[in-house]
Amino acid sequence: MKNATLLLSLSLALGAATGCVSRPVVDDSRLDYAATTTRIEAQDIRRTVEAMAESLISDPGVLEATGGARPVLDIEPMKNRSQMIVDMQSITDSVRTRLIRSRLFRFVDRSTAGADIAIMDEQAQLGLTDPRKAVRPGQQTAAQMYLTGSLTDIVNRVGNRSDHYYKFNMILKDLRTGEIVWTDEKEIRKVAHRPYL
Amino acid sequence: MKRLATIICVAAVAVAVAGCSTTSGTSVTLRHDDGSALISEGNTRLHNSIAVTAVTYDKVPAGLNRANFQITSLVQREQYLQYRIAWYNSEGMEIDGEARTYRPLSLQGMDSVTVSGVAPGPAAVTSRIRIRELRASE
Numbered sequence: 001m002k003n004a005t006l007l008l009s010l011s012l013a014l015g016a017a018t019g020c021v022s023r024p025v026v027d028d029s030r031l032d033y034a035a036t037t038t039r040i041e042a043q044d045i046r047r048t049v050e051a052m053a054e055s056l057i058s059d060p061g062v063l064e065a066t067g068g069a070r071p072v073l074d075i076e077p078m079k080n081r082s083q084m085i086v087d088m089q090s091i092t093d094s095v096r097t098r099l100i101r102s103r104l105f106r107f108v109d110r111s112t113a114g115a116d117i118a119i120m121d122e123q124a125q126l127g128l129t130d131p132r133k134a135v136r137p138g139q140q141t142a143a144q145m146y147l148t149g150s151l152t153d154i155v156n157r158v159g160n161r162s163d164h165y166y167k168f169n170m171i172l173k174d175l176r177t178g179e180i181v182w183t184d185e186k187e188i189r190k191v192a193h194r195p196y197l
Numbered sequence: 198m199k200r201l202a203t204i205i206c207v208a209a210v211a212v213a214v215a216g217c218s219t220t221s222g223t224s225v226t227l228r229h230d231d232g233s234a235l236i237s238e239g240n241t242r243l244h245n246s247i248a249v250t251a252v253t254y255d256k257v258p259a260g261l262n263r264a265n266f267q268i269t270s271l272v273q274r275e276q277y278l279q280y281r282i283a284w285y286n287s288e289g290m291e292i293d294g295e296a297r298t299y300r301p302l303s304l305q306g307m308d309s310v311t312v313s314g315v316a317p318g319p320a321a322v323t324s325r326i327r328i329r330e331l332r333a334s335e
Contacts, residue, residue: 050297060258063259
């Protein structure tokens with residue numbers, strides 16, 4: 001009888017304990033949210049992309065360098081010189097998306113060059129494609145400029161106060177002349193402090 | 198009498214809390230074809246603490262519209278605000294609405310700050326700035 005009571009108690013305790021392990025509640029959330037950490041967050045990336053694209057669109061130097069024509073750009077992924085792990089390729093991709101949607105810039109994409117060659121080879125060799133319509137290598141547009149940049153940070157901790165400073169820097173470089181046609185920075189500073197009580 | 202005072206206090210606190218959770222703010226709609234600006238103020242506290250004191254517009258060299266809004270603090274304390282500039286086509290539909298972000302704006306006491314926004318494309322003919330308190334976004 002004593003053993004049965006003990007077994008029952010253990011079963012009840014186990015059941016209660018597993019019942020207490022609640023599943024997390026997940027909701028869709030707005031993309032714009034007030035800062036919750038001192039790290040780079042989604043809204044920081046979105047604001048930076050928007051500011052950089054607007055700055056580049058507003059700058060007269062790009063159109064001067066191309067004689068008023070829509071320039072053809074390439075992107076070189078930004079360098080991450082901060083202590084945080086950030087997908088820098090994603091940031092340059094987002095800036096590219098904004099610029100293409102403005103209809104003021106054209107882009108080439110070197111990252112898919114291998115796939116381009118493979119498709120052209122297939123068109124030429126498999127015999128499935130009409131030879132007159134097959135795309136041959138050597139006709140792609142050349143990029144006149146490329147977009148790149150960097151992310152740096154400075155972190156200071158004093159007592160219960162943590163101060164994080166981030167700086168996004170982007171440049172647009174003319175391939176032919178080697179000149180920097182446009183550059184801009186976006187600074188983000190976040191301060192966190194833990195109350196004593 | 199004491200009970201009545203308690204009820205009034207509770208009601209005041211409830212109203213204050215409800216006021217903190219509002220997401221409405223000040224907005225200015227600017228038509229770039231005729232330059233008309235429509236100011237809408239949906240938050241009493243923000244109405245008393247900031248004012249949009251100047252609205253100008255021009256075009257960037259690439260031909261896209263640009264809007265500039267001067268925001269002035271009417272109070273001595275520093276304010277933490279957010280603003281979002283949205284763009285609309287000639288039919289009044291928002292362009293790239295989900296891609297437009299709220300940007301932080303720190304406004305010193307009795308200071309003025311000018312913020313600008315560039316249209317996302319040539320179809321954007323009307324801009325609208327919406328300003329809200331940072332607390333409302335949390």
